[in-house]
Every structure is written in structure tokens, then in C-alpha cells.
Amino acid sequence: MLGDRVCSKCGQLIPRGTAECPICSPPRAFQVRREIMLLVYLGLLIVLGTITGFAVKAFNRVDKRIGWSWYTQGEASLQRGDAAAAVLDYRNALYHDRSNPSYELQLAHALVASGHFDEARTYLTRLWATDPANGPVNLELAQLEMRSKNVPGVINYYHAAIDGVWPHMVAQGRLQLRERLCNYLIAQGLRPEALAELMALAAQTPNDAQIQAQVAGLFSRVGDYDSALKQYQESLRLNSRLASAWAGAGKAAFELGDYEAARHYLNRAVARNPHDRESAKLLEVASDVIGLDPFDRRVPFQTRRKRAIFDFNHAVSGLVDCAKTKGQQLGAPAPQTDLQTAYAQAVKMKRQMRLSAFRRNPDLMEGGMKLAFQIEQLTAKECGPPQAIGQALLLIANQNKGIGQ
């Protein structure tokens, strides 16, 4: 740029290769009024802007297409379970379409899957900062917080995910999220927090039998059977053909100790879904409880006494079977084990357990049943959970805890 001549007009150096002073002598063709020149230039500027626009658009189109092809490749890698390859693909996709949050989110997802938690967290935190209501981002962050065992963080991000914006989310999806949060809270032993979640959810649940039944199921999971039963009843009001709702209501009623209602619901559940083994089993137990309870004041005395004898005998035979499996001799002269002691007491009591004896001694039935319940509990402790009748006896015992006290 150093010149070797000096302009005679302005005294400045004229750059090498230039004949005239560039400052003093602009080209003749352009020696027009400044304003006209400016107008012409503005026209050229518009042309330049248009060309720039077209060029940028064309390149963006190509770049986005390339980004999309890498993205689809990443999706395929992720579906194959190759998270490391997916990470590379998503990185390539992002390189070509940096402003695409979906790519970034998927990259974070793949990073989590491939164990790069710190990097994933950075991407997610940044995405969250730009869009705090983004449901998928909050969900990914909640899962990262789960790994860090940061319970308040999990709850916060789950809440944000449940209430957040999802591209194609339906109520069912939010319910599933709530369910996952509840599962997490239950697993962490945070029942009050889980219940609070469910209360909030129940208030927002739409008039959809399926969803109502799902909410009721969640109530069952946290042990609030009263709310669960109400929710199932609501579900059945909306759709009485929903077998799962009948089954759920039956179970809730069963857990509440309302075996009559449980039998009613479970009967309907089994009728609608004969393959529902759990309901069938519960139905059997519920029926046994109803049919074997000697303290049910709605049935005649005679029947109650017969039930007491049956229950006692069933408990003793269960005790004998249990001792057999354990290899213990029940007739031993000096009882050593609990089973032997219980058997000795049972033998003594069995002699009195007759219908005629009940008439003479009304307290005998309570004493016999008390021993029967003790035997049943001991058998369950020694030899595992009993079968249907045994279970029913335990439930009857549970219902009549005050007996003998």
C-alpha cells in the first residue's frame, strides 16, 4: 500500500498501481451529485441484501437438511441401543442446526444413556434456562437429579415436567409422569408427599373412566384405599364395563375390611375378566372371610358355633401339616417348640370344642377362636403365608383383635 508519488492537489501519497490520487480524483463515471450517488448506492444495497437473503436461505436449507439426516441417523442408533453412536450423530446434527432444541434434547438424552451425565446436565440446564416450561427437558433433569439423589430437585423438575409444555402430550402422559413421581416418592418412603401429589392429581382428573381408574390405582399404591375406592366408584359410574375398575374397587374394599363390598366388586371383575387370577384369589378369600367369621352377628348362633368349630379344626390341621413339613413331633411329652406348645394347647382345647359345650359355656367360643387365631399366626410365621381359608382366618383375627383381652 505504500505509494511512491505525491498528489499535487492534496499532497498525499498515491498508492502504487494507481494513476490518479484516489482521494482527489474519483472516477469520471461517478462524478455525479452526491445525493444521486447515494440513491444509486441504496438501490445496490437492496440488491445486495436480497442476494444475501437468498444465499443464507439456500445454505440454511441445505444445512438443516443435513442436520435432519444426522438426527434421523441418531434416532436409529438410539433405537438400536448404540448410545455412543447416537451421541456422535446428534453432535453432527447440532453442528448443522445449532438452534434446534430437539436435537439438543436428544443429544442430552443420548448422553445420559451413554453415561455422560455432566455434559448432559449442562445441555439440559441451558435448555431449561431458555425454556423453563419445557416438559421433556424437565423430565430429563428430574432423572438426572434422581441419579444425584437430590429429592427436592427431583420433585421440582417432575412438577415442572407434569405441568410443562409437551409437543404431543395428552392427559394420560401427565398421569404417567405423576405415577412415576409417586413411585419414586413411595420408593423413597415419602408417603405424605406422594399422597399430596395424588390429591392434586385427583382434583384435575378429567371425566374419563380409564384415567379415574389409574388415579384410583395410585391411591391404592400409596395405601389410601378409602380415596382409591371413591375414585374407582367414580370410574365405574362413568364406565361400568371397566374390569380393572371393578377389580381395583374390590381390592380397595378388601383392604378396607369391607368384604361384602369386596365380594360384590370382585365377582363383577372376575365375571368381566375370567383371566384375572388376582381378583379370583381375593374373591375366594373374601368369600371365606364372609362364610367363616364366627363373630358375624348377622348369622344365627348355631351357625356361628359351627363356624368356630370348623375354624378351630382347620387351624389345628394347618398346625399339624406345618409341623410335618418342619419335621417336628407334635406328641412329644415335654413340648420344646412353639408349634409343640400350641399343639398341646390345641389338643386340650379340642376336647371342649363341641356344640353342646358351647351352650353351657358361652365364653368357650371366644377362647377357642383366640387359640385358633394364635395357631394360624404361628403357622404363617413358621411355614409361610397360608392358603385361602387360612388367610381368611387371619383376616377374621385381624378384624376381631379385641377378642380375649
Add this chain to the structure above:
Amino acid sequence: MENSGNPNPAPPSEVISHQPGVAQRTRPSLEQLGGQAADYLRRLGNGIVGGLTLREGPLFLLLSVIIGLTSGFLVVCFHESIQWIHLVMFGSSLRPPIWRLLLFPTVSGLAIAAAVILVFNEVRGSGVNQTKAAVYIYDGYISFRTVVGKFLLCALALGSGQSLGPEDPSLQIGAGVASVLGRYLHLSREKIRMLAPVGAAAGLAAAFNAPISASIFVLEEVVGQWNAGVLGAILLGAVSGAVVLRTFLGSEPFFRFPVVYSVHPVEFLAYGVLGVVGGFAGVIFIRLIEFLRPRLKALPKRTQYFQPAVAGLMVGVIALGFPQVMGAGYYFIDQATHNQYVWKTLAFLALFKIVATLVSYVSGTPGGMFAPALFIGAMLGGAVGGIEHWLFPAHTGPVGIYALVGMGTMFAAFLRVPLTSVFMVLELSGNYAIILPLIVANTLAYLISRKYHSVPLFDLLSRQDGIELPSIEEQREEPELRVEDAMRRPDFPVLTGGETVREALQDVMQTDRPHFLVNLGNGVWALADRNKLQEQAATNGELALKAVFREVPLPWVHPDQRLDAALRLIGNRPLLPVLSRSNLNRIEGIVSLDDILKAYGESGHGSNRS
């Protein structure tokens, strides 16, 4: 354009023979066609614009916007060109095949070298210095050929993976556009000289998507003064350029950083360490350039055809292991801030980027140093942050924030623009929570760089090229002399306007000074001459001094004024009164031409590089 004033006159454009039977016709020359077009335009324009006439003042501001828009469009095209070239050469994957990594940078290097030597000789070198040279030496002149050359060759260099940045060329493209436009609009030399920085700021703002930092950089490094008139125009140009960029490429910043809300006080120590590391890295980088550049330039000219190719090949070889070092590397800065790399990888990336940038730059490949400085700073910052996170996990923030601060430290240490380094990071991140650690780290880095390398990078480059451009850093830190540095107490009695000539003469008899100050009241002062007093005493000794000296009021200065103000005012007067700002009748001292010169002499202003 440079050939518009062709010394060989064009032949007459149209010669039509009037001889019967002879229809000889020559084509009109381009110049004549231009002339006709100009005449037509002139007539058309006069009709359209009529009485609308723009004076230079308003036109200058309007031009700032127009230059900003033009620079913005060109920089966007430049950016897209780099992307296209990169895509064509290396494909769409972040890990290109080996043969591409080795072939394209080498072949492009050959092409670039040939083009620089044969066609675009002005393209070689730093755009910042060339813009400064235009402002300080060539009256704002930057040739159109330089603009075209910078655009094409830098796009090819960066697209083919040479480890350089697009900001410096963008700056010069903007300055070049401004210069060309100013010349074609017949602006005065002064205005053209002022337009170049406006274009530079617009180009840099569009390249960085950071108008405030770009403006500060141009003021800090190119203009060197905070003149209000230039400041407004520069800001207008920069904002216009950035608006164009955001319109076309989106408003998202080039670098996206993790969110940070506060910095733990203990972390300041960590940022201090980062400042020290960044400072030394900057010094090493400058020293390597200082050592290698003149040696490569001194090699026989034929080797210059191969130097960029060899540099390209070396970059390609480095890219086999670390493809991130190719080009500007913005995307990888982004990845580093997102914890993609462990600290060892980051440290290696910083090291190899220094090597790659060094070979690219000293080989004469056109391109800038801004992006590489940012890349190296980000990687160094990330590495330091990673180590600190490893050692003190409880007291260390996200690594991305260290990368961000690292960018600032490298800018402060390597480019030696402390103010820009702070504003740039703030503008790029939009996060003010990091301002304190940023200032701590940048200040340390800057001080270390100054301590161990006294000459800033841009000054070093211009001196290596044999051009003595004003060092803005030296100017900035030059002690500013004020009147109080030169003034002294008056060694003569100060007279008042109410005194008679005879009384005054009695007063001045105590001293042999030839001149005295007369306070005429109301802040009006005059200079009395002993001879004149004696002459006046001989004719009318009872006349009041205010009647004698009212015709010639004396200019005065205040102690806090710059000394050159006194120099301008003193003219051929023997002395000037230095008055209090709160009371113009109270004298603080006097200053004479000897006093001023003595003060300048003592301050060392006489030497070139103090």
C-alpha cells in the same frame, strides 16, 4: 477501481467516417459509456432530488448506518461462504475422512499463496493494522481490491481449515467498504479518515454479533480516542451491522454458556489462577509469533508460494487427532463450555490450537487472530476449571464459566485490549454474574502479558512490517501533562486595574521583570510592559491601569487544563495567567513558553518509545 485513472488515454469512442461508401464504425469505449451514463444519471438525479442537498454532517451519520448495513451484508455472505467451502471440502461430519483433512488445506494453501503474491498483495497481514494504517497514513484509503481479496482468500483459508478467524478480515472488509463509499461520495479527507473506523466497527460487530464490544475495540485499538463524534458514528455503524447479522443468521449468540447465578467467594482464587495461566499463555503465543514471523518472511520469495500449503498440511496433520483446531472453531468452544471434554483434552486442544494458529498466521495466510485467541482461551479456561473442579468439587462452578472467563483472559493477554475483553465476554454471554471474576482474571492476565512482553501484538506486527503506527496502548498510558505541571508562582507583583500608572511603576521597581499581570476585574486580565508603564508615567502618570490596558485582554488557563491548551493560547505572549476556576480574579500561577517546554522535556515526551 484502482485503474480508473488509466494513464493511457482511451481512443476516441466512436469514429464514423463521412466519406461516401465508407461505413467505418468503432465501438464506444467503456469510459465514454460511463460518461454518458453519468450525464444521464446527473440529469435524472437533478430532476428527482431537486433541491434535496445533504451536508457532510448529517450525511456522515446516514453513511454510518449505510456502511453498517453494507458491512453486515458482506460479513453474512463471508460467513456463509466459509461454511459452504467447509462443507464442500470436508463433508458434513465433524470427523472428516483423513484424505480430505490432508489434501484440502494443502491445496488451498497453494492457491491462496499464489493469489496473494500475484493478485491481492495487500491482503497479507493484519486487518486491524491495515485499517490503522489507512486512518493514520493513507487518509482512510483502503482499495476495493483489498476488500475483494480479503473476502475471497480469507473465505477460502478459513473454509479449508486454516486455523484463523473471520473477525479481522470482517473488520477490514467493513473499513474498506466505508473507504470506497466515502471516496465515491466525494467526502472530505477528514471524513473519509473517520469513516474507516466506522466500517471497521460495523464489520467486527457483524462478525462477532457483539456491537458494543466491536465499538469499544475499534475505539480502544484503532482510533485510540473517545471522541464523541466518532463514537456516535461507530456505534451506529456497529449496531446496523449487528442488526443485519441477526436478521439473517438469528439473534442467538455464537457461544452459548451454562447459566450461572453467583460465584462463590473462594472461587476468586481459582479465577486468579486462570488469569495467571492465561497471561503466560498469551505471552508465549506473542513471543512465538515474534520469533517465527520475521524468519519466515526472510526466506526466499519462492518459498512464500509454499508456506501456506505447508501450514495447511500441518494443520491437517494436527486435525487427524484434533479436528477441532481447524477454522475458527466456534462450535467447539460451544462444546467445551458444555463439559464435552475432560481437562486433559482441553489442555491439548489449547496447545495444538496455538501451534496450528501459529503456523497458519506466520505463513502469511490471510485471516484473523480473534477467533483462535478465543478458542485457546476457552480451552485453557476449561482445562483450569476442570482441574479445579477435580481438586475442589465443592467450591467450583461449571467448567463452561471458566471457559468463558478464559476467553476474556486470552483476549486481554494476547490482543492486549483489556476493556474490550471484559465487554466482549459480558456481551457474548449476557451474564453479569461473572463480571467480578472476569475482571480479576483479565487484569492479572493483562498485567502478566505487559510485564513479560512490553510490545502489544498489533504494534509488534506493524513494526515487523516496517510501519510505525501509533501504539494505542502507549498513547493510552502516556502521562497527560496539565497546566499545573508547568506553572509556577509569579515572581513579580500582580497589579490591579484601579492602580495609577505611577503607583504601579513603584510596585514593579522591586523586580527587574519586563512583564506584569494586571487584574482589570471581572476575570479580565492584561499584560503590562515595564517600558510601556514608564512611557505612560512620563506622559500621564495618574491614569488608572484599567484605562491603559483595557483594549488588550489576556487569555488565561486553569491548572487542570491540558498543557497543549496553554501552548495553543500562548502564541507570542511571554506568559499566561493560571486562574482559579472558582474565582477568576484569583491567580494560581503563571506559565510561560519556557515553562511549557521544560515540562514537556522533563516528562520524556521527546522520545519515540518511552
